[in-house]
Amino acid sequence: MRDWMDFDGDGEVDSSESMFAEEMLCTSKEEHEALFGDAGDFDDDMEDDFEIDAMAAGLDVDELELMDPDERAEALEEAGLDPDDYDFY
Structure with missing residues (x-):
């Protein structure tokens, strides 16, 4: 064999x-x-997960990355996503 x-x-x-x-x-x-x-x-696929979740919720990923942390958290919450699930640099 x-x-x-x-x-x-x-x-x-x-x-x-x-x-x-x-x-x-x-x-x-x-x-x-x-x-x-x-x-x-x-490797951590967190960035890919965020992009997929954001697009599925109808959010513009590039726009979210330019927002300050409070605005971003509010936009994510309004879209039904938990901002604590994602890391932003």
């Missing part, structure tokens, strides 16, 4: 294939950071 980690089919699992397989098996950001020193594909 062929080893599932032998991606190039040469009959041997080399270090690159082994590392790639280990990365594929990571199930959390914390585990990936412990094994590889970075977050990998587990």
